Amino acid sequence: MTSRLPLLLRRIPLPLALLAFAAFPFAASDYLLDVAYFFGIYTLLGLSLNVVLGEVGLYDLGHAGFYAIGAYATAILNTQLHIPVLILLPVSFIAAGLFAFIVTSPIIHLRGDYLCIVTIGMGEIVRLALINNPLGLTGGPNGVYGIDTPTLGFLSIDTSFGYYWLVWIVVGIAVIALRRLQRSRIGRAWNYIREDETAAQTSGVNVRNHKLLAFVVGAGLAGAAGCLYASKLLVVSPESFTFWESCLMFSIVLIGGMGSVPGVIIGAAAVTLFPEVFRTFASYRMVFFGVAMILMMMFRPGGLWPRRRGGAEARDLLERLWRRRA
């Protein structure tokens, strides 16, 4: 019988990680803080797609469309009506969620692969529509610029330090919310659908409604990420919301491990930091990325940090490491 992990070590991982997250901005340069900001955005995007792909198992390769809706909702409402960006955070969430409800309702019953191609089509339709500048609102290929920085009363975020806290607090709220959903009958229903849709139906799960709900929640979070993106860059344009972005989010969920929150964070880190590390090899980095994707699927198709059921995740990982040292 192997020795159990000492109580202290079992309790450490989460507080330690939180401490590192809190201490980091005080020690880091603006450049690193900016990188951390985008790490945060990708984490949020990964979490948003995780609801649809990781929990329910729906192949969504058009998620960038929801991201774009949120970003543009923020951009347009802020530049046209001067609504503060921070108020637009929940507004973007709702806008993207509503959009998802409307467009996925007619197609939610489609079989996996068909749903996949339709989501690709939807993502492209959003991007193309934005480029075509309907009603003169979206600024065409150049996009919308002149977005305000997040300001509300005395709260003004215009430093990398401030942005860091903004994005990671939102991520924190999202993580808590998603974990609560995971540990409820809703989250379980999502997993039942993923595992076997027919068996889920005959166990009493309203499959259609739960799939729709997953899309709405996932889209909402992506929309919120879009708002955060717009509020940092102060400019939005269609080229940030291409099929490639959807693929990136898809990879984050796959790399990290479907349905796993720590996995998504790892996946987002890989996807954000990877290009940074490979900056010098600019043209080759995409080739490396493609190779990495294939190798990952060959050796760790379950993801780098797959969701472990029936126990806490970090604790299990530490237990395995602990046993190996003995």
Add this chain to the structure above:
Amino acid sequence: MRSPSDSSRVESRRGDVVVQTAALTKVFGGLTAVDRLDFQVHRGEIAALIGPNGAGKTTVFNVVTGIYRPEAGSVLFQGRDITGWKAHRIVREGVARTFQNIRLFPNLTCLENVMAGMHCRTSAGVAAALLRTPKLLREEREIRAAAESRLAQVGLAGSADELARNIPYGRQRMLEVARALASGPHLLVLDEPSSGLNPRETEDLMSFIKAVIRDEHLTVLLIEHDMRVVMGISDWVTVMDGGRKIAEGPPARIYHDPVVIEAYLGGRK
């Protein structure tokens, strides 16, 4: 085995009708899988649906449980017309089923699998989940308790935290039954429950079914190929061939019915 004198008894079925189909018809492309089927199941019965392969038995189950919509005819459950209802709604009415090929949730734990049965008996929504309201916490406790009790009932209490795909086949079958029972159904629909089980496991399953019927006032409708099960526990047998009902009656009479024998052995189709 029933004694031969059974065949001379008046064939009567007690109890009200739990489920009945009227002229039920299901067509796939050019194939009429179920052809104007009329049959009934009475409360407290163990009713068996038998017939050669391709007779349409599983299709009947799929229509009754809401996976398919029939082209014509109707299904009544406890007096209510459930024709064309979606599967999850039918479950809430009180019908639960298992599948011929065992459809569990393989990467979830045994406990989580059984908890699925309680989904339709609880109603905490997104808001409740996010805010962790007292209602949600109470329902979670109930779901967990019910699932644990069902697991114990089928002898899987020790496997609660194991992944469903990792337990042996025979126990997977029982796990599926536990999940079905967790929704507190009035009617249990079992599609070839003994398929893949060894004789000992089949015996255990049969005793289990009889006990559950008695203790929980259930009704059971099953498809079976294993004649020991059909003869051993069923009260009434309906025989299908080519989508139609060709015979029905107590097991002993059916066993000797020449029409039934011919359907199984071949002859004119």
Add this chain to the structure above:
Amino acid sequence: MRVVLEQLINGLTIGSFYGLIALGYSMVYGVLKLINFAHGDFFALGSYIGYTLLVFAAGLVTTHLGLWGGLLVTVAVAALCLAVVGVLVERAAYRPIYPAGRLPAVVSALGASIIIQNLIMIIWGPRYQAYPAALIPNLKVHVGDLTLSVLQLVILGVSLLLMMVLTFVIQKTTWGAAVRATALDRDTASLMGINFNRVIRFIFTLGPALGALTGVMVGMYYRQISFTMGWNYGLKAFTATILGGIGNLPGAMFGGLILGVLEMFGSAYISTAWKDVFVFLILIVVLILRPNGLFGEKLAEKV
């Protein structure tokens, strides 16, 4: 009327491109249940190889074989190269992943697509390249009211011929039967003596070779090629596959033709800017109304 006919012919031409590419998708999907995202990039690679041949070896070939001969050789070489590439990619990126399931296979295919697309960009540069005009026949022919380019007629003719040949191969030959059988039920097919690996080799040589051929034709037709063409055409071709019913090979070809015609009319009568949106919307509407594609798919799930 004349304009409509011209549009129709243009639509059919581009539709035949989509159809030929769609065949590759459909074959692989039918047998492996895998959406081969890299297939569009096979098509692009073929186009670029053709470009390289024409630019660098032109003199050599055309002096001996003439303009058309040169094009023929180009097509043949490109197809051959891609047949090899196709098999290599399947071996390296797909075969090891099959046991892991469908989702990892999709990711792997995406990875392969990214690799090929970026290698094209690295080797040939990110800007547009152009097939040399001097080597493309520029003859025109007059049929009644219409002025058609001989090249377009040849392309259309070749494409339609290929589609008919392929339909024949798939429906009437033993090879075709093997592919269809494996697509329906892999295990039974192998029990019947069909060598699964051979079938895989077959579809991963034929599909990419066809794609390469289409790539060269596209290069000749539009003259401009870019490293993103794999993605552009691939997505449309995949739409055609779904339109025709996934796994249904003749359906894929028809789907391509229909898509091409719709796109052409959409662009002419609605707006060029919105034509892609129009195409996607058609797809979505078709899927909502006829979930199994226009011609029905060949897969069914038994409950």
